[in-house]
Amino acid sequence: xxxxxxxxxxxxxxxxxxxxxxxxxxxxxxxxxxxxxxxxxxxxxxxxxxxxxxxxxxxxxxxxxxxxxxxxxxxxxxxxxxxxxxxxxxxxxxxxxxxxxxxxxxxxxxxxxxxxxxxxxxxxxxxxxxxxxxxxxxxxxxxxxxxxxxxxxxxxxxxxxxxxxxxxxxxxxxxxxxxxxxxxxxxxxxxxxxxxxxxxxxxxxxxxxxxxxxxxxxxxxxxxxxxxxxxxxxxxxxxxxxxxxxxxxxxxxxxxxxxxxxxxxxxxxxxxxxxxxxxxxxxxxxxxxxxxxxxxxxxxxxxxxxxxxxxxxxxxxxxxxxxxxxxxxxxxxxxxxxxxxxxxxxxxxxxxxxxxxxxxxxxxxxxxxxxxxxxxxxx
Numbered sequence: 001x002x003x004x005x006x007x008x009x010x011x012x013x014x015x016x017x018x019x020x021x022x023x024x025x026x027x028x029x030x031x032x033x034x035x036x037x038x039x040x041x042x043x044x045x046x047x048x049x050x051x052x053x054x055x056x057x058x059x060x061x062x063x064x065x066x067x068x069x070x071x072x073x074x075x076x077x078x079x080x081x082x083x084x085x086x087x088x089x090x091x092x093x094x095x096x097x098x099x100x101x102x103x104x105x106x107x108x109x110x111x112x113x114x115x116x117x118x119x120x121x122x123x124x125x126x127x128x129x130x131x132x133x134x135x136x137x138x139x140x141x142x143x144x145x146x147x148x149x150x151x152x153x154x155x156x157x158x159x160x161x162x163x164x165x166x167x168x169x170x171x172x173x174x175x176x177x178x179x180x181x182x183x184x185x186x187x188x189x190x191x192x193x194x195x196x197x198x199x200x201x202x203x204x205x206x207x208x209x210x211x212x213x214x215x216x217x218x219x220x221x222x223x224x225x226x227x228x229x230x231x232x233x234x235x236x237x238x239x240x241x242x243x244x245x246x247x248x249x250x251x252x253x254x255x256x257x258x259x260x261x262x263x264x265x266x267x268x269x270x271x272x273x274x275x276x277x278x279x280x281x282x283x284x285x286x287x288x289x290x291x292x293x294x295x296x297x298x299x300x301x302x303x304x305x306x307x308x309x310x311x312x313x314x315x316x317x318x319x320x321x322x323x324x325x326x327x328x329x330x331x332x333x334x335x336x337x338x339x340x341x342x343x344x345x346x347x348x349x350x351x352x353x354x355x356x357x358x359x360x361x362x363x364x365x366x367x368x369x370x371x372x373x374x375x376x377x378x379x
Contacts, residue, residue, distance in 0.1 A: 048255040051201040053095040057231040059199045065206040066236035071246040080106035081127035092274040107160035111170040134158040144173045145187035166205035170329045178222035188229040216251040301344035314366040
């Protein structure tokens with residue numbers, strides 16, 4: 001009798017067959033190796049999906065950059081308003097993936113603008129359905145980009161298909177360096193996972209550096225990974241000749257052709273509307289555009305104080321602690337803050353005084369430095 005048959009349990013039950021000798025398991029043979037790779041013929045082809053084609057990729061990261069006051073946040077609100085209304089407004093280029101009647105929900109997370117101001121700007125965008133655009137309640141803690149669970153919970157709570165992060169540099173965890181490839185990539189990878197799991201379009205709002213005349217790719221403040229990590233990126237700049245008009249230059253798009261330059265216009269009363277496709281060339285916008293006069297250190301510290309005092313009416317911190325706050329969206333160093341603090345406080349009309357404790361200089365501001373609290377601004 002074949003020796004292999006002696007290894008089978010006998011007798012055979014009704015309907016049971018004897019496998020060929022080559023298929024009989026051998027207890028001494030090693031297990032089949034686990035595969036960690038696959039060939040591309042096992043993967044289905046997927047074309048890029050867009051929330052606003054070709055400018056905003058769905059389920060991924062996108063970026064709009066611009067100088068302060070250029071209109072980048074306003075443009076994000078215009079997109080959110082169009083999605084909420086369920087249809088592209090007149091003269092909006094591209095294809096908007098909006099849902100008629102039901103509309104599409106958006107979530108706006110901002111470190112720079114108060115909810116009331118954002119609502120006012122939505123009204124100027126002629127938004128008919130503000131109930132479909134969401135932000136955090138006053139007093140709620142804004143999650144950092146690496147807080148994946150918290151960020152995902154917020155997106156799912158309001159069923160957002162658009163998530164605006166404004167400005168992205170402020171959403172890095174305390175101690176993270178906006179110029180560090182490692183810190184920026186870790187934060188953006190976390191947000192990308194949230195976007196992919198929720199099919200949400202992440203729209204990062206970014207500031208520009210001082211490199212006027214350089215390519216759009218190199219104008220974004222901080223690490224180049226703010227641009228490298230996103231799938232689509234745009235630059236918002238003033239029209240070279242028409243003061244009331246802004247241009248959105250589409251300078252990066254992975255997996256699809258670049259879109260036309262988008263025009264949007266500020267009318268009397270502050271109302272904004274799309275103006276169709278702009279005729280200004282990329283070369284004109286990149287090479288002919290000169291930034292507004294660069295803000296001084298005092299101006300930047302003044303903005304920091306204004307944002308901080310809105311959140312904390314009374315505060316007491318060292319210059320290093322002030323530099324580490326999320327309100328420090330321009331990345332001011334502790335030294336720059338210490339040097340410009342008193343001039344900035346005077347310019348902002350915010351009571352601040354200096355307190356010397358050994359070799360550490362402490363600043364006390366807001367209500368705690370007011371005359372009623374016994375404090376007086378230093379000259």
